[in-house]
Amino acid sequence: EAQLVESGGGLVQPGGSLRLSCAAPGFIFSDSAIHWVRQASGKGLEWVGRMSAKAKNYAAVYAVSVKGRFTISRDDSENTAYLQMNSLKADDTAVYYCSRTHSNFHAFDIWGQGTMVTVSS
């Protein structure tokens, strides 16, 4: 069964950095665009950004709220994507999910279980 598995969450101080991982056992990762979505406690979903597949030159786009601080990367040989988060703020505290779109399918059909990031001193 296709699935995504996030890891790397934890407690970090304001201004600090953290790198999240998104592993994809069970399906052809390289054909997929990988998205990161976050959800603060009791709040709605917020799209963070995405990196396209190799066929679209690994293009990356980001939400305004994280642009310049967050970077998405991927290693198709390891079936893993990453979210590098720098200059973290309290407002970045959330559960972070990775998800995917692929080929001409533009909806998020597979989601990970999420990993919690807490930014606090």
Place this chain on the structure above:
Amino acid sequence: QSALTQPASVSGSPGQSITISCTGTSSDIGANNYVSWYQQHPGKAPKLMIYDVNNRPSGVSNRFSGSKSGNTASLTISGLQAEDEADYFCNSFTSSGTRVFGGGTKLTVL
């Protein structure tokens, strides 16, 4: 990019039908047919319910349907069941290549 607008809450009795609206702009919902809907139960990851405005993934009940008119998309759930009680989020592709979610709607089955 501002969040799409959804009602904070809707409710209905078992067997009834409800509709959740999702209002955007000509730069997102009005610009394409890549509107999708997600169901989220407490403590769980979102689950895709509708894609490309009105298509159901395999395994999703035909009680769920979607539509769009102009800058507003809608999710209709017919024959409400207790298990439908959850949060629902819409999402749209935007003309700038990003994605935007709605604020979410809490569905209560009375």
